[in-house]
Amino acid sequence: MANKIPRVSVREQDAQMRATNFEEVCYGYNSEEAQLEASRCLNCKNPRCVAACPVNINIPAFISHVMSGDFKAASDVISEDSSLPSICGRVCPQETQCEGSCILGIKGEPVAIGKLERFVGDWSLENDAKSVAKAAANGHKIAVIGSGPAGLACASDLAKMGYEVTVFEALHKLGGVLVYGIPEFRLPKEKIVAREIETLRKLGVKFETDVVVGRTITIDSLMDDEGFDAVFIGSGAGLPRFMGIEGENLNGVVSANEFLTRANLMRAYDAEYDTPIYVGKRVVVVGGGNVAMDAVRTAKRLGADATIVYRRSEAELPARREEVHHAKEEGIEFRMLTNPTAVLGDDKGWVTGLNCVEMELGEPDDSGRRSPVEKAGSDFVVECDVVIMALGTSPNPLLKRTTAGLETNRRGCIVADEWGATSREGVFAGGDAVTGAATVILAMGAGRKAAKAIDNYVKNK
C-alpha cells in the first residue's frame, strides 16, 4: 500500500547564498529521503507516467526498487531505456511529462520522479554500478556527429550492440549543450557530465574533439575514406536568433548562447581562466525559456541586477517550473507582457537601455498560446547596460552546404523520418538539428531510435 505522506521536499542551497556562487542549487535526496518518497508511488496498473516519458522508462518498477533499497536493481531498470539518468533527473521538464501525468498530482503532489531518477543516477555513478555490458564486436564502424544528448544516447546504444563508435565533437570539450549551455549550478560538469561520458568510454566509444564535420572532414569522407558504415547527425540547434530591432549590434548586446558559452564552457566566472565576460550593473534577458532562465541566473551570480523581459504572461513561460521558481527565490525580476522595440545606446555605442512596450494577451495562436498584442502608446525604457537575447536558434547551414543530397526543410532543419533516416542513404539524424531547439530528453530519445534504425540498416545492407 502506498504511503499517504506529503511529497518529501528536497534540500537546496540557500537562495541568498547560491545567488553568489556556481555550486549546484539542489542537493537531491539521500537514500532515506529517496526511499520515503518512493513509498508514495501507487504502482499503477496502467502507469501514465511511463507513457508520458519520451523514452518510456519503466518508472513504477525502478521506484519500487528504490523503496526496497535495491538501488542497483533500480539503476538497471533505468539503464534499459536511458543512459543519462543523472542528467535527465536534473534537466527534464518533469511537470509536463512523467510527473505531469502522475495520478497523485490530481488531488495533491505527484511523486518526485525526477528527483528519484537523479538519486538513482547519482548513486550508480558514485558506486560505479552502471552496467557496461555489451555484445561482441560486430566489426561495423559508426560515426556520430556531436557529443550532446542525441549523440551520446545514440553512441551508447550502438556501442552496447557491438558497434565500433567514434563521436566527433566540434568544440574542445565533450557534452554539447550539457557543457556550453546548461550552467554548473543546474548540472555539474565534472561530477556528473564528465562521469556520464566516462561510462561511454568504458563501453568502448571513441571521442575526437576539435573536429568540425563539414569543415575538418565531411560526411562523404567519413563514409568513403574512413570506412564508416553509417553516420548519425546530432549537431544541435545552431545559430542564435536576434529580434531584428534597432540597436542590436551595440556593444553590450549578446546572444544567450554567447553569454552562457563564455560562462559555462569557457568558465569566465573562474579567475583562473582567461575568458572575458561583460555583465555591467544591470542585465536584461529577453525570452522566457530555460535558456533565458539560465542566462539571467548566471548574470545574477556574476554580480548584476538581472531582469527577465517576456512578451507573454507568466503562465506561458516555456521554462521548467522549477527554474522559474528558483530564479524568483534568487531575486530575479520578472517583467511579463513586455516586448522590446529598440536597444538604446550612448554616443560610444554601448547599451544604456531597452525601449519596451506593454503587451496584452489576445486570441490563441497556432501553438494554442494566447498571442500577445501591443498596447498602443505604452512605450517605456528599462535601463540596463547588457541585453541578452534568448530567443531560440535557427539551424546551422554547414552540414547542408557540405553534404550533397542532404535535405532540409523550409526552416533549415534536417529532414528525417520517425526513425531518424535522412534523404541520404546511411545518414541518420536526431535532436535539435532535426526538430529545432527542444529538450535534452527528446534529443536522447531521437538518438536511441536512430541507433535502432542504424542497426537495422547495417544488418540489411
Next chain:
Amino acid sequence: MFRIVEKTLLAENIYKLQIEAPRVANSALPGQFVIVRVDEQGERVPLTIADFDKEAGTVTIVIQTIGASTKKLCALNEGDSIADFAGPLGNPSEFVEMSAEDVKSRRYLFVAGGVGTAPVYPQVKWLYEHGAEVDVIIGAKTSSMLIYTDEMSKVAKNLYVATDDGSYGFKGMVTAKIKDLIENEGKHYDECVAIGPMIMMKFVTLTTREYSLPTTVSLNALMVDGTGMCGACRVSVGGKIYFTCVDGPEFDGHQVDFDEAMRRQSMYRQQESVANEKHNHKCNCF
C-alpha cells in the same frame, strides 16, 4: 594535443608557428581560419591560416602577441603542444570556386597590412599556382615590422612595399600606393583583396570605391566557438547582419559597416587588459 613543429620569430612580437594538424591541413583552403586554444585556461582565439602542407600534415599560423592568450601561445617552444586546434573554419576565398579560365583572366591586387600579410600569402600562392598574375602591396609601420616579403616575392607578379616612415620601399600608407599604381602607373585591376587591421581595410575600401574597384576584405571579428553558435562575430554588411564564422570571413568590403565592426571588436578590451596585467604581473613576494 597539437604539436608545434617549428617556431620562427618574424619581427618584434610576431611569431610563425607550424602546427602538426593533419586533418586540418588536408582540408584547408585559402581564406579559412582556425580556432586555437593554448591550454585548459586559455581562450579560443581565431587565427587566419598562413600556409598549409597536406603531405607534411602541418598548418602555419602567424601570431602577434597582443593579449594574454597570444602571449601564452608564443611563450611555447618547438616540440611543445597546444590543447586545441580546430578548423579549417569559414568559407574559402571566392576564387577557389571559379573556373580556371576566369582565375587566369582576372587581375588581382592584394593589399596586406601588418600581421595580415600572413593570410594573404596562401591566397596569392594559390592564384600563382593556378596561373594568375597577382600584384601585392605589403604595408607596415617600419621596415623591421615587415613579414613574408621573401615568400611573397616568389608568388607575386609585382610586390610593392609601403612603410609609413619610408624606411623601406614606398613612403606612405598602402592607400597612397593603390592610388599611385592606378593613377601613375596605369594599372588596371578587376578585384582588390585587403587583409589587415580593420582600420586599414576601411581606408582601402574608401580608396578603391573611388575607382569602382570591387574589394574583398577578411574580417577578424571576435568569436567564441567559431562554428556558428555564439553570434559574437556578427557584422553588418549592406545593412544586413551576418555571422563572420559561417557567412564569412570574407565579405564585400564596400558593404561592410567598419565603424560598427571596430567598435564591436573593442567589446572586451577592458577585461582583456586586466587579464593581460594578471599574466604580466611578476611576483616580488620572495
